[in-house]
Amino acid sequence: MKSSISSILAACAVALVSLPAMADTGADLAKKNNCMSCHGVDKKIIGPAFKDVAKKYKGNNDAVALLSKKVKDGGSGVWGPIPMSPNKTISDADIKVMVEYVLSLN
Numbered sequence: 001m002k003s004s005i006s007s008i009l010a011a012c013a014v015a016l017v018s019l020p021a022m023a024d025t026g027a028d029l030a031k032k033n034n035c036m037s038c039h040g041v042d043k044k045i046i047g048p049a050f051k052d053v054a055k056k057y058k059g060n061n062d063a064v065a066l067l068s069k070k071v072k073d074g075g076s077g078v079w080g081p082i083p084m085s086p087n088k089t090i091s092d093a094d095i096k097v098m099v100e101y102v103l104s105l106n
Helices: 001-017 026-032 050-059 063-073 092-103
Strands: none
Touching: 026 092, 050 063, 050 092, 063 092
């Protein structure tokens, strides 16, 4: 019995080690890429609150592409005079995940 339990535990440990890494969520990526230093989920910091962005772009079929480009290239004028810095080092795939997360917050 003891050896059966040991075998099961060993098999579980091997299975856990061999699992692929879980992909980061949009919230994880926003934290990891320092978006949260300028944006709050519920409140404006330097840039708009993520929920305000979601509300503004709700129903806009081009929102993911439009906001992904804005995150990548930076910009200003939509939410006030303070520009958002470009984020050229973040992959397009990660930007898309973050933008989809922001847009889901409505």
